[in-house]
Amino acid sequence: MARSTQHPPSGRGARRRPLALAVALLAGAALTLTGTSSATAAPTGPVYLNAKAPAEQRVGDLLRRMTLEEKVGQTAQAAVVRIQGDCMWSGGDLTERCMKEVFDDQEIGSILSGGGMPPKVNTPKAWAEMTNAIQRYAIEHSRLRIPLIYGVDAVHGHNNVIGATKTPQQLGLGATWNTGLVRELGASTSEAVKATGVSWNFAPVADISRDTRWGRYYETFAEDPILAGSLAEGFVKGSEDTGAVSATVKHFAGYSQPMNGHDRTETHVDPRYLRDTILPAYKQAIDAGADTVMVNSGSLNGIPAHASKYLLTDVLRKDFGFKGVVVSDWDDVRALQTRFHVVGSYADAAAKALNAGVDMAMLPPDAVDGYTAGAREAVRDGKVSMRRLDEAVARVLRLKMKLGLFENPFVDASKADGAVLGADKDLAARAATESMTLLRNEGNVLPLNKDLGKVVVAGPSADSVANQNGGWTIGWQGIPAGVDEPGVTVYEGVKAARGDAETVLAMDADEAVSETEGADAAVVVVGEKPGAEGELDSENPSLAADQQDLIDRLEKTGKPVVVVVVASRPIVLGSAADAKNLLMAWLPGSEAGTAVASVLFGDANPSGRLPVSWPKTVGDQPMSYLQLPGTNGGPSSNYDPLFPFGHGLSYTTYETRGLTLASSSVAKNGTVRASVTVANTGSRTGTLVVPVYVERPVSSVLVAPRRLAGFARVDLAAGQQRTVEVAFPMSRMAVTQGDVDGSGTPSVSSGAYKVVSGGKEAALTVR
């Protein structure tokens, strides 16, 4: 199929519409692109099509040629269902009528598949063919041949695609404390995403985990801002390393702490907590070079985040220096009118969001037309200045140019299956293995001997690919019924590890108990069903009573029982809190069984450490190790978890032998260099997470007794001792000064601090 190299005419009326080509595509003619076709203009063409011209010149040139309608279109991102099937929610084949409405009439510049929304046949090749077909139509029907940018939520691998490797969900990655690994995962995900014609990934989440009632808890990395920020930084760098995919730091800011634990209910955070605890993780990820930021869908202190000029302009642009694209969350521009009632019309909603700092509106199918009409009206009426619109459009165009979309808008669909199906399984298995967090190992039952006579594998998550993946897998709420998604379940992993030895799957509770009575050990895999967003909110984030009962009954057999928790959060365990052998597997993804089995049988030595506090009771929310000690003295008024932040056991033993500082005094803006000497005093190789905390000085503003300042992971052979340096800027310990209004600026208090790790400490004076 030859593509026209005709230069774009400058007048709107001269729009080219090679409809025959598009119709052929949409009629189902197989789109096979040989190689990646290039739209690079001849040197005599317009500057904006010249890939060699400086980006700013290209953007300026293109902007000058654009009409209001074309500009507004670049600030809009439509859900792909808007151009499939019935043009609304049905999905299915691309529909020419809808494509015409979206691209010819509304000039939309971006498409997303949000939480599923696959092509009719969900294979990588079909994804690539779909994105190519949409891209081709969009370019051919854009007077200026502006390519679109396609976005997805690839939050644990290319998770919407059947057969794509599913990495652990973020919270499990939090347990690895491994920024390098997370960077590798970001890169791997980008490769998969790119192979299907997608260049925008709505990940990572830089919100911090504070409340297990919230259904999106598992999408965060950690309760601690430094740990969450460092891992988000790793993901951003890895994602963008290839230069072909943009990451998104979301959900800016303060999304994870709705007051009553329910998603998108009001959030109230005082300015000091916002600045010192919530914002740093986003900042760290943004500083890593993230191309885009997504806005918090909820409200903060009585203002919808999408309407907050303070957040989106003062903090994000002025303080953080962010230069990229700010995208709204799902339908959140219209929500300013319909859900928040801060404005009376869609046009005013568009104005409010654009003026606050939103550059692109993410639109469900029924919100697209209203947005473009409203935004055009808002600009025509002077509610949004052309300058502000140009600024938003320029950011979008700059991004498309940076990603090379003007030159290489298509992918080779024939390569997509090969690039995606089962790709990087070893990496995903390694990530899942590193995430395994051994919480209890009484009597050293673990690791199990592979040659035990009979092992029973029981529990609702023992053989469930759906449960081990959680939400955002094929479908928004998890793998839809009837979808055959590959994955290694715990049962399969245990069976594979044991070869010919007898491994029995017992899904029924009575059967599990009677089988265990005649077995050498039981592995019981409990937890939660998949879900996402509000659907997974819980007023009682606990292990279901029947699962607690199953564990109790199995333990009563007197046989060794290992409880494996496959869950989106540290669920309150009830009677299972007394389980003798407890392994947290988080939501480990497609390679769950391989990872769990490798830890159960000792092929891998567990190294996961809790990135969050494990609560004893459901009343313990919100919770974090950074909470201030209560002054009442009542029971549990202090930090009182079942397992604390950072907890995790190993099959070997470690000792921290020393902690020294390069200098015992540091300037407020200086860097602390702590050297920690650790040793493996047991008989197995292992990896030790070395957290370095800073203890508070005398400070007029209250700060947690101990805050994480930096960390490292150290591989240690049996008997080996190593010294590792953990360096961190003292500015990480800054707190916002001022009275209860937090009206001061963040600064580091001078005085006497302590740096501590593994029971060792060193005095530090801050000047």
Ligand code: NOJ
């Ligand atoms: C809503 C979610 O809040 C956000 O995380 C996601 O990226 C978008 N939907 C798109 O699916």
